[in-house]
Amino acid sequence: MNKNFTRLLIGSGENSPEIRYLTGISTPDDFICFEHNGTVTALMSKLEISRARQTAKPGVAVLPENDYGTTRSEIIARAAEVLKAEFFEVPPSFPLGLAEKLRGTGIKLQVSEKEFCPGRSSKSPEEVGFITASQRAGEAGFSRAVELLGESSIANDGTILWNNAPLSSEILRAEIDCAILKNGSLPTGTICAGGIQSSQPHNSGSGILFAGTPIVMDIFPRSLESGYWGDLTRTVVKGKAPEIVKKAYIAVKAARDAVKENISIGADCAKLHKLAENILDRHRFHTGVSDGEPFGFFHGLGHGVGLEIHEAPRLSPRSTAKLHGGEVFTVEPGVYYREWGGIRLEDLIYLAPDGTVNCLTRAPDLLTIE
Amino acid sequence: MNKNFTRLLIGSGENSPEIRYLTGISTPDDFICFEHNGTVTALMSKLEISRARQTAKPGVAVLPENDYGTTRSEIIARAAEVLKAEFFEVPPSFPLGLAEKLRGTGIKLQVSEKEFCPGRSSKSPEEVGFITASQRAGEAGFSRAVELLGESSIANDGTILWNNAPLSSEILRAEIDCAILKNGSLPTGTICAGGIQSSQPHNSGSGILFAGTPIVMDIFPRSLESGYWGDLTRTVVKGKAPEIVKKAYIAVKAARDAVKENISIGADCAKLHKLAENILDRHRFHTGVSDGEPFGFFHGLGHGVGLEIHEAPRLSPRSTAKLHGGEVFTVEPGVYYREWGGIRLEDLIYLAPDGTVNCLTRAPDLLTIE
Numbered sequence: 001m002n003k004n005f006t007r008l009l010i011g012s013g014e015n016s017p018e019i020r021y022l023t024g025i026s027t028p029d030d031f032i033c034f035e036h037n038g039t040v041t042a043l044m045s046k047l048e049i050s051r052a053r054q055t056a057k058p059g060v061a062v063l064p065e066n067d068y069g070t071t072r073s074e075i076i077a078r079a080a081e082v083l084k085a086e087f088f089e090v091p092p093s094f095p096l097g098l099a100e101k102l103r104g105t106g107i108k109l110q111v112s113e114k115e116f117c118p119g120r121s122s123k124s125p126e127e128v129g130f131i132t133a134s135q136r137a138g139e140a141g142f143s144r145a146v147e148l149l150g151e152s153s154i155a156n157d158g159t160i161l162w163n164n165a166p167l168s169s170e171i172l173r174a175e176i177d178c179a180i181l182k183n184g185s186l187p188t189g190t191i192c193a194g195g196i197q198s199s200q201p202h203n204s205g206s207g208i209l210f211a212g213t214p215i216v217m218d219i220f221p222r223s224l225e226s227g228y229w230g231d232l233t234r235t236v237v238k239g240k241a242p243e244i245v246k247k248a249y250i251a252v253k254a255a256r257d258a259v260k261e262n263i264s265i266g267a268d269c270a271k272l273h274k275l276a277e278n279i280l281d282r283h284r285f286h287t288g289v290s291d292g293e294p295f296g297f298f299h300g301l302g303h304g305v306g307l308e309i310h311e312a313p314r315l316s317p318r319s320t321a322k323l324h325g326g327e328v329f330t331v332e333p334g335v336y337y338r339e340w341g342g343i344r345l346e347d348l349i350y351l352a353p354d355g356t357v358n359c360l361t362r363a364p365d366l367l368t369i370e
Numbered sequence: 371m372n373k374n375f376t377r378l379l380i381g382s383g384e385n386s387p388e389i390r391y392l393t394g395i396s397t398p399d400d401f402i403c404f405e406h407n408g409t410v411t412a413l414m415s416k417l418e419i420s421r422a423r424q425t426a427k428p429g430v431a432v433l434p435e436n437d438y439g440t441t442r443s444e445i446i447a448r449a450a451e452v453l454k455a456e457f458f459e460v461p462p463s464f465p466l467g468l469a470e471k472l473r474g475t476g477i478k479l480q481v482s483e484k485e486f487c488p489g490r491s492s493k494s495p496e497e498v499g500f501i502t503a504s505q506r507a508g509e510a511g512f513s514r515a516v517e518l519l520g521e522s523s524i525a526n527d528g529t530i531l532w533n534n535a536p537l538s539s540e541i542l543r544a545e546i547d548c549a550i551l552k553n554g555s556l557p558t559g560t561i562c563a564g565g566i567q568s569s570q571p572h573n574s575g576s577g578i579l580f581a582g583t584p585i586v587m588d589i590f591p592r593s594l595e596s597g598y599w600g601d602l603t604r605t606v607v608k609g610k611a612p613e614i615v616k617k618a619y620i621a622v623k624a625a626r627d628a629v630k631e632n633i634s635i636g637a638d639c640a641k642l643h644k645l646a647e648n649i650l651d652r653h654r655f656h657t658g659v660s661d662g663e664p665f666g667f668f669h670g671l672g673h674g675v676g677l678e679i680h681e682a683p684r685l686s687p688r689s690t691a692k693l694h695g696g697e698v699f700t701v702e703p704g705v706y707y708r709e710w711g712g713i714r715l716e717d718l719i720y721l722a723p724d725g726t727v728n729c730l731t732r733a734p735d736l737l738t739i740e
């Protein structure tokens with residue numbers, strides 16, 4: 001490694017996955033961090049320094065930022081001096097405003113052309129453990145939803161009734177999210193979208209839920225302690241499912257399971273997406289655009305999961321990624337039609353460095369809840 | 371307004387308060403947004419466009435990004451062409467990597483020197499309503515904590531017992547957070563720090579809770595729907611409070627209430643901090659550093675609350691802000707000592723444009739729960 005190769009980051013432990021990855025420190029506010037000759041240094045405010053020292057990864061130096069200066073540019077200029085750094089390498093997300101101020105004082109910055117933390121896409125056993133723990137919390141949420149829908153009844157007009165009152169997306173979400181909290185993770189916007197709302201993949205869902213239509217539940221909790229996410233989707237129907245919904249469920253499940261069987265080291269992520277699309281087509285669930293609105297399978301097949309809910313690798317038609325082993329990623333085909341709603345099924349996969357495909361999702365596949 | 375004055379942003383509705391403020395759209399993934407002659411345009415992916423159209427603020431144009439191009443630089447270059455924009459004004463947080471790519475293709479960018487959305491610090495009645503709703507959810511969480519601590523008993527060794535088992539920070543947090551969820555908001559890392567952990571202002575708290583020592587509860591939920599935060603802190607003791615804790619509580623409450631009485635249009639934020647510090651000093655709760663660790667009142671008095679949990683104005687010793695009217699901000703003095711823990715009391719204030727000081731916090735002040 002070049003002696004004068006120094007990397008500079010600014011961000012919060014909560015919002016910057018690179019900073020969290022390099023330091024292990026979680027903070028709500030931004031802090032400055034640099035890496036010089038392989039040693040990571042975090043500069044912390046008085047408010048955060050005690051906690052940062054306790055939670056930093058082994059080997060990370062945690063120093064008071066006011067030993068370096070008061071403003072961000074002062075602190076970074078002083079760090080450059082101390083380290084005798086000729087330039088700093090920064091990630092593409094580095095803020096332009098600060099970059100211009102620093103360059104104005106003669107500090108050289110170079111945007112990293114490679115991934116800033118290339119190790120992030122290959123998960124260590126510890127990281128797989130963190131992700132699995134968040135996944136289990138999400139599954140506890142799904143179990144609670146199944147239990148609640150099992151306890152509920154159907155009114156004459158099709159409304160789902162629970163505790164003698166109409167069941168809404170809001171109530172179902174709160175019950176799922178409470179189960180997540182009690183299992184040590186943090187819910188972050190659980191989707192409970194019923195009926196026509198389920199035809200929009202990212203609609204959170206609101207209002208009364210009805211029997212006989214799909215309810216998409218996409219549950220993605222984050223561990224407050226580790227910062228790692230889980231991600232899980234199931235689609236269920238209270239009561240009887242219409243024929244089209246049953247067929248769509250079978251098609252989506254077939255697509256998901258075929259992809260899972262084709263995961264291997266060297267697999268091409270765009271081809272995995274195409275495989276799912278072909279299977280959905282063969283089941284006559286086509287993808288396209290009508291009146292400016294997309295229908296069918298119009299999102300990516302999956303994405304990496306770690307310190308970000310959406311990270312590399314992307315499994316999408318335009319992806320150029322291949323699987324190397326070590327990745328944790330979702331496989332989540334879905335189909336969506338304005339006429340009746342949508343179906344999405346999402347499993348979380350860990351492709352071990354030896355090529356073993358481990359499904360980290362234990363939630364059962366079930367379409368109808370009587 | 372200059373005809374060729376065009377502003378450009380990139381970010382997610384969840385993480386970029388400027389994008390959320392200008393468009394009203396909430397998304398987990400980044401999108402491109404520009405403002406030209408006062409009209410805001412959001413360019414959305416196929417996945418988000420339907421939902422974005424339903425949730426965008428009135429007057430915001432929501433267009434499919436793939437009409438403009440495939441990559442971010444293509445999309446922005448095409449937008450510049452369509453708008454005949456000579457340059458784009460961007461916020462300081464604009465990503466350096468993308469800025470360099472755009473400049474490489476001849477697009478001119480200028481970092482805004484003023485606040486990008488100056489209207490954000492003066493809240494509209496609708497915004498005050500959103501913040502108040504999140505605050506009420508946080509208060510429901512605090513009420514649950516008071517109820518639970520009232521139901522609990524004290525074991526011979528001082529452990530707090532609830533439901534015949536030791537009460538931990540984790541259990542207390544989950545109960546508070548469930549109440550928040552059931553009141554329509556999202557908990558985001560509620561602090562329940564007991565004993566010595568309470569001496570670190572941002573320690574989330576973990577492990578068994580004991581009677582006779584402070585439990586700091588800092589509750590800051592965010593509404594999933596509106597994106598606005600609430601913020602509330604209370605400190606309680608189960609059973610009897612030691613003399614030092616009682617005295618600290620009286621001092622912190624006196625500091626908070628004196629600041630509240632001195633809020634007015636034109637008030638200097640640094641002076642309000644100093645006022646709190648002086649009152650704490652007068653009560654013999656001094657601030658300083660010992661063995662490299664700070665003690666006393668070593669964080670800012672408060673901060674603005676809105677689409678960010680920490681936003682302008684800052685109420686701190688180094689703040690240059692004055693209050694103009696319209697701001698919503700916290701007043702949260704606290705004292706922290708390694709020897710016995712910490713006390714923090716936080717109210718949320720709305721200073722109306724006519725100078726009226728409205729306390730948005732309704733949670734009671736109480737130190738001990740028998």
